[in-house]
Amino acid sequence: MRVRTASHRHVVLRAGGAVLRLERRAFAVAAALLAVILVIGVSGMLIGDYPLGVRDVLASVAGVHGDPLGQYFVRDIRLPRVLAALLVGAALGVSGGIFQNISGNALGSPDIIGFTTGAATGALLQIILFEAGPEAVAVGALLGGFGTAFAVYLLAWRGGLAGYRLVLVGIGVSAVLAAVNSLLVVRASLTAAQTAAQWLAGSLNAIGWGQVLLVACTVGALLPAALVLSRPLGAMTMGDDLATGLGVRVERTRLLIVAIGIALVSVATAITGPIAFVALAAPQIAKRLTRSAGIGLGTAALMGAALVCASDLVAQRLFAPTQLPVGVVTGSLGGIYLIWLLGSEWRRQKA
């Protein structure tokens, strides 16, 4: 692979016939985020009530550690948890980036346009009406997310899928579903309502390899597809006519990218419950760090992964041995970070 400086703002990566042109600052931010993710991921393996060193962790991952208990903690508890945090975070970040691009609105994240609410409706029905176990709740959430997406899609389709209409219809559907959720919680017994509240907070506390595999397959298949589509998507933010002029097949691209965004957010929510704010904040934080005009899906994915992974570490250790749901921490950590970023941006402009 060859790295070449193309201009003041861009770097070009060449590997064989493939050429990748990146904005210099986005490249630096992505590299820094990868480093951060690595550090937090390794910390997530090291830190816990059962203390282990770097060498223990590496040996356990390789399966040659002498201490079976240590090996169990690393391979069956900490490793899947860290991987799940990274994958779910990346899925939410990309999904948020996709919908903010499609709607041209910073508030147009899947939290606000209904897919997360629909997944919650599916899960709450399972928890409250059928008193189901975790697997059935995950299936309910998945069905709820996809069902909502299908309904929104059908309602928003009018010989084409305008991004903004999709978001508005999503908000209407979301309002109705949020009311249904609220009705379920109000009519439920206190115990069932509390279980529901736990699920609604979004948590990585009971993650196993099965769930990691599901989200890994989803992200593994859809993230590259989203990155390939991010260039035509960028062109579409300048308007459909201009994008068509540039050779983008607008309708097809939009359909594909929306489907990808929905699949990512639905699977992530089914696994962990709705983790607040990541889909909205990660793309915006990434955009402000790269100081780019548009929303980059790659940096949004990295930012989402870093945010969820760091939040989960805090959620585990802040009041240990009591474990907070990760959604509580992403809400406050992401919120505070975004506020700080907005503030510093403003100070920089003023100076």
Next chain:
Amino acid sequence: MRRTSLGVRLTVLAGFAALAAVALLVSLAVGSNPIPLGDVWQLLTHPSGSFESAVVNEQRVPRTLLIVVVGAALGVAGALMQSLTRNPLADPGILGVNAGASLAVVLAVAVFGVASIWFYLWFAFAGAALASVLVYVLGAGVGRGAAGGRVATPVRLALAGVAISMAISALVQTVILSNQHAFNEFRFWAAGSAEGRGYPVLWAVLGFVVLGLVVALSLAPSLNALALGDETGRALGVRVARTRVLVMIAVTLLAGAATAAVGPIGFVGLGVPYLARAVCGPDQRWVLPYSAVMAPTLLLAADVLGRVVIAPQEVQVGIIAAILGGPVFIALARRRRIEAL
């Protein structure tokens, strides 16, 4: 943009006002205690000491009036918020009002052991006010002159509001997940209900709402100018920073009072201004009164339905309002081209 004459707009507005009046009368006449229509009128004009008289005069009248006040407040606050952030997806909750009120209520239960509508009202109002001040200080920045200093862009204000709301909501969740009693009180309060609200609640919030409405209506021309952009607005003689502060004060008064009175009601502030703009166009001098008339109609209808669908129990007004309003909103989003704010 469609040009509509003053007369047409006034007539349509009067039509919506008539609709609101019908809803108001229905709200007085219908409830979980079946009282014949003639008797209701009789009891309104000549209160007796009977049970039915108490139901009509002590329960239905203050409750109906409160719903009207809350509805008008939420509709206008939503219109102001969407105009301020120039984002049709914004609602009063973005100013942190709902999150702040929620935190205050769960803390009132968890820390102070308070559990009554009357105390929730004041805690919620204080929480809503504090949160919106926080959003303003952190989001818009303070102490900047209108001349040289930079004013926060609308999108940044919206983002700051969401960020602060999220951070506060995280605290709310921490409390309700660790305190069963607080959770149980909170889940009923958070659905948004007018059940059991009498005259004291009405009198407590009425002044704030009226003040908020007056401020809001007086700001309409400035908001119209600002819709063209800060620079153009300034050139047209609008004091940008001052207008923004006043709008945020008005939203805090209106949405804070509404949330304090009946709990957080989500959809009305977002959906009704959107419906109003669909009818009367983007002129804020019309959007604000239209919202003030249309929102109470929706809330009254929702409240009446909530009282009768599973009588003698009630479904919370916030829930029914979203279930009623959502489909209308979707139908509208499907039908028309979306105008930019």
